[in-house]
Amino acid sequence: MRIAMSIFREIPPTAGWSLSLTRFLNCCAGKTPGSLRQDFKDLLNIPYAQIATSGTVAFYVILETLKKISRKMTVVIPSYICPLVPLAIKRAGLTVEICDVARDSFDYDYQQLRDICSASGDILAILAVHLGGIPVSFEKLTFIAQQYGAFIIEDCAQGLGAQYRDRLVGTLGDFSFFSLARGKGLTMYEGGTIATRHKEHAETIDETYHALITRDIFQETLKVIELLGYSIFYRPQLFWLAFNLPAIFWRLQHDEVRAFAEYFSIDFPMHCISSFRERIAHENFYRLKEEIDNQRRNALFYIKHLSDVKGLSIIKEYPQDRATYPYVTVVFDEAQQQKDALRVFAGKGLGVSRVYVSAIADYRYLKEIVPLRSCPNGRSLNTRAITLSTSTFLRERDLRAVVDIIKGLLCKNKK
Numbered sequence: 001m002r003i004a005m006s007i008f009r010e011i012p013p014t015a016g017w018s019l020s021l022t023r024f025l026n027c028c029a030g031k032t033p034g035s036l037r038q039d040f041k042d043l044l045n046i047p048y049a050q051i052a053t054s055g056t057v058a059f060y061v062i063l064e065t066l067k068k069i070s071r072k073m074t075v076v077i078p079s080y081i082c083p084l085v086p087l088a089i090k091r092a093g094l095t096v097e098i099c100d101v102a103r104d105s106f107d108y109d110y111q112q113l114r115d116i117c118s119a120s121g122d123i124l125a126i127l128a129v130h131l132g133g134i135p136v137s138f139e140k141l142t143f144i145a146q147q148y149g150a151f152i153i154e155d156c157a158q159g160l161g162a163q164y165r166d167r168l169v170g171t172l173g174d175f176s177f178f179s180l181a182r183g184k185g186l187t188m189y190e191g192g193t194i195a196t197r198h199k200e201h202a203e204t205i206d207e208t209y210h211a212l213i214t215r216d217i218f219q220e221t222l223k224v225i226e227l228l229g230y231s232i233f234y235r236p237q238l239f240w241l242a243f244n245l246p247a248i249f250w251r252l253q254h255d256e257v258r259a260f261a262e263y264f265s266i267d268f269p270m271h272c273i274s275s276f277r278e279r280i281a282h283e284n285f286y287r288l289k290e291e292i293d294n295q296r297r298n299a300l301f302y303i304k305h306l307s308d309v310k311g312l313s314i315i316k317e318y319p320q321d322r323a324t325y326p327y328v329t330v331v332f333d334e335a336q337q338q339k340d341a342l343r344v345f346a347g348k349g350l351g352v353s354r355v356y357v358s359a360i361a362d363y364r365y366l367k368e369i370v371p372l373r374s375c376p377n378g379r380s381l382n383t384r385a386i387t388l389s390t391s392t393f394l395r396e397r398d399l400r401a402v403v404d405i406i407k408g409l410l411c412k413n414k415k
Contacts, residue, residue, distance in 0.1 A: 010240035011351030011398065014158075015295045015326040015390045016183035017287060019231040019280070027280050036282040040178070040193050043288075044171050048195065048202035050209055051278055055157045055179030055192035056084045057213075057270050062153055062175045062194060063092035063125075065201065065208045070151070072124035076116060078108055079378030081129055081360050085155070087266045090369045094124065098361060100375040104313050104331045106131040109377060110140045117148040125151040130159035130169050131355070132387075133295075133324030134317050138164050138172050151175065157192075160185055161292045163322040170195050175205075180281055182230055185291060185326060188277040189227035216271035227277060236393050240349070260357045263365065291392065292324050298390040298399060299325035305403045306330065311337065311410040315385075327387040329355060330406065335383040340409055342386060350402050351389025358382060 040049035052058040063075070074095045077085055086096045097120075099113045106129065117123050126145050128136050145152045152173030156162070159169045160178050170176040175198075180191035194205060233242040250259035257263045303314055313331045317323035332338050345352035357363075359378035361370050388402055 008240070009236045010243060010349040011236055011389050011393050012183060012234065012239055012243070012391050013327065013351050013353035013387060013389050014183045015185065015291070015298075015392065016187060016234060017185055017284065017291055018234055018392065019187070019227075019284070021228075021231045023283070024228060024231040024280070027276065027283060032279075032283055034282060036193075036278045036285070039282060039285045040195060044168055044195060044197075046171060046195055046197045047199040048205060050194045050205065051273050052177075052192040052194055052209070053213065053270050053273065054181065054190050054268065055155075055177055055184075056088050056268050058177035058179075058192035058194040059085065059153070059155070060088040060092055060268075060270075061205065061209050061212060062177060063089065063094060064212065065175075065205045066124055066151060067092065067094075068204055068208070069201070070124055072122050072150075074120060074122045074124055075153075076113065076123060076126045076150075077360070078106070078127070078129055078131075079359050079361065079373070079375035080106060080131070080356065080381055081127075081155075082157070082356070083262055083360065083363050083366060084264050084268070085127065086360065086366055086369050087264055087268065091266050091268075095122075096370055097123075098371060098373045098375060100373075100377045101381065103377050104315065104381060105377075106134060106315060106329075107136045108141065110137070110144065113141075114144050117144055117150065123148055123150040125153050125174075127153050127155055128173055129155040130162055131155075132315060132329055133159045133162045133326050134315065135159070135162050135164035135169050135321045135323065137318065142172075153177070157181075158184060158326050159324060161288050162324045165320050171197055174198060175201070182234070183326075185324070186281055186284060186288065187230070188273065188281045189223055189230050191273055191277065191281065213270055213272055216269070219269055219271050220274050220277075224274065224277060227280065236349070257357050257363065257365070260354070262357050262363070294392050295325045295390040296323070298394055299323075299328045301399050302328045302330075302388050302390075302403065306406065309407060309410060312406070325390050327351075327353075327355075327389055329385050329387050331381065331385045333384070337409065338384050338386055341406065344405060344409060345386075345402075348401075348405075350398055351391055351394065352402065353387050353389070354382075355385060355387055356382065
């Protein structure tokens, strides 16, 4: 199959929701009943939810809340995770500990997690990361956390609407946070949600939130402008300009971390979200089921056509769970196959990318924050995995093209 290479059609690497300019302008004029906070409370059937500047700020507020509840200082995170997570832990004055993921998985190596917890009496919390919208093995995680008196914080940045068995993620742990950033599905360009199922902690979270979050008209005005830009550029015809041009600039500077937009500051902004941006997300909340169904449809196409292909594996939901799949992660047997795939897909505009630039212990700018640990599974996953977009912009011919290219690469390598 011949694939045209053009800057005029680029599929986003994750299944972010499109936001039409018409809908953006309509939100300037109208207002629907209800609120985004109430949307989350109703969906999750929880007593407390609060809207934050970002998913990172939501996590940070939770950590600051836990410091009022416990004197423990260590937060356990997986070896394959967003660099913003350890930055939030450091800003809260807490200590990062790393546990490796299981082989070819986003989930923890639970034996190592048990060993870490048993060796320390200082584990404040364990972060349950539903990466790729795939719920972790919560029964195993809960057993270990209860055994060692640790809180569970759910990282649902990519998991809004995902289900662990018959329960939605965000309702399983003690606290949870969601991201409403660009490319994360439901979006207000940048935003997040704090949630807890524990009514007794709601007041403490609220006090912490209001003590930390202030108004910043300039920053919020900038985000409204960026949201307007998102409504214009988040479409295949224009996405290349917003996504690839900055990456090209940083690659010319030999800075892959910035090219992948993974260089962050510990001084991440914290300010109140305007009612306008909240309304944007609130008025799009009804799309949740339809968008997830579409993501899953595209994901299941990849899974159906690639699961039996020798030379790779796919990170999938566990039986009885329901992932949201903002992308599908394919793990090759060999690191060279990942390099070959990324090279072949470059410029084709089919939404093929990577999860992160590095395992979390290997970001040089985090070396004073993240302890150096032997994390062979996280490092191996990073060198062998690619992601396949499940964006609503994909056509069936795009899906088939991605599958055919991957099969062709593996067949070529066998010769």
